Amino acid sequence: MKGIVYHGPRDMRVDDVPDPALQEPGDVVVRIERTAICGSDLHLYHGEPLAMSGFTMGHEFLGVIEDAGVDVRRFRKGDRVIVSCTVGCGDCSACRQQLCSGCEVTTVFGPLTNVFGSPLLPGGQAEAARVPFADANLFAVPDSLDAERALFLTDILPTGYMGADLAEVAPGDVVVVFGCGPVGTFAQRSALLRGASCVVAVDLDRGRLAKAEKRGCVSLDPSRESLVERVRELTAGRGADCAIEAVGLDTLLRDAIEVTRPGGRIAVIGVFPADELSLPFLSGVIGKNLTIRGGLVNPQRYVPKLLPLIEQGRIDPGEIITHRIPLTEGARGYEIFDAHEEDVLKVVLEP
Ligand SMILES: [Zn+2]
Numbered sequence: 001m002k003g004i005v006y007h008g009p010r011d012m013r014v015d016d017v018p019d020p021a022l023q024e025p026g027d028v029v030v031r032i033e034r035t036a037i038c039g040s041d042l043h044l045y046h047g048e049p050l051a052m053s054g055f056t057m058g059h060e061f062l063g064v065i066e067d068a069g070v071d072v073r074r075f076r077k078g079d080r081v082i083v084s085c086t087v088g089c090g091d092c093s094a095c096r097q098q099l100c101s102g103c104e105v106t107t108v109f110g111p112l113t114n115v116f117g118s119p120l121l122p123g124g125q126a127e128a129a130r131v132p133f134a135d136a137n138l139f140a141v142p143d144s145l146d147a148e149r150a151l152f153l154t155d156i157l158p159t160g161y162m163g164a165d166l167a168e169v170a171p172g173d174v175v176v177v178f179g180c181g182p183v184g185t186f187a188q189r190s191a192l193l194r195g196a197s198c199v200v201a202v203d204l205d206r207g208r209l210a211k212a213e214k215r216g217c218v219s220l221d222p223s224r225e226s227l228v229e230r231v232r233e234l235t236a237g238r239g240a241d242c243a244i245e246a247v248g249l250d251t252l253l254r255d256a257i258e259v260t261r262p263g264g265r266i267a268v269i270g271v272f273p274a275d276e277l278s279l280p281f282l283s284g285v286i287g288k289n290l291t292i293r294g295g296l297v298n299p300q301r302y303v304p305k306l307l308p309l310i311e312q313g314r315i316d317p318g319e320i321i322t323h324r325i326p327l328t329e330g331a332r333g334y335e336i337f338d339a340h341e342e343d344v345l346k347v348v349l350e351p
């Protein structure tokens, strides 16, 4: 079958790769209907060369079960399913708290090794993929939902919603969201759904800011006006109740600490490439009694809340799709997404 394979930085190729097969009795093989390129895939695309290459990329995919192991109880061949981007065993103490991202079984080789599209877990930018512990990591797609509306439940819609959840966005709150990319978009939507009185959308890209305004946000380009002053104006000098960092830049996290009011909450959902950050801790976090929370997404926790909102039309995740291209042209998809060509926001691949 065809799959997009990591050969090193800026070197993704559509290769012939082995067809996936069941390895454990709890596995399924999913024939992929739609898949997508994620902002976090670009970290590999830009990053330092990895020790291993030759693995299939992609952690956002849905499709139809082609084969199921004998221990799979909740699903069977022919079911249409969304696949969680993070894989848990479903049975350890982390998984029982719906924290499959920190599963004690699937992260034995280290954090993030249980995300699809890695050397240990071949991904879904392909025609098919093996999903371990299927009962814990799949969700049935209702017949009423087309692939494009369901696809982003695999990662970025729950990630955006998690931002609003970790920041405890409540009715009446003023919320600053750093980033108007796909995850920032969904964080803004989620903050509005939870009753924020004002969502300030921060980005440098004018096209993305215009889209944020259309969804009801106050747009702000920090290269053209002062973020601190604007937030002060919008909050009678108090500061924002919540901030959500959806980019992965430490300068933005510093800005978040600066614009958030005493006692406010900050959620970090952007992927930070560096492991260590320098932050104003005494004057910021301690001095202002701030809460900072971050995390890797757990679709297992959020999909049951978000699916009905999509079905009811209260959120349409397909709004972010700007490009639909065949999987066989996936390498070009990476180039477009990386270079911000053609006002790209999200690239969906069709196997
Ligand atoms: Zn993703």
Ligand SMILES: [Zn+2]
Binding pocket: 088, 089, 090, 091, 092, 093, 094, 095, 096, 100, 102, 103, 104, 105, 106
């Ligand atoms: Zn587990």
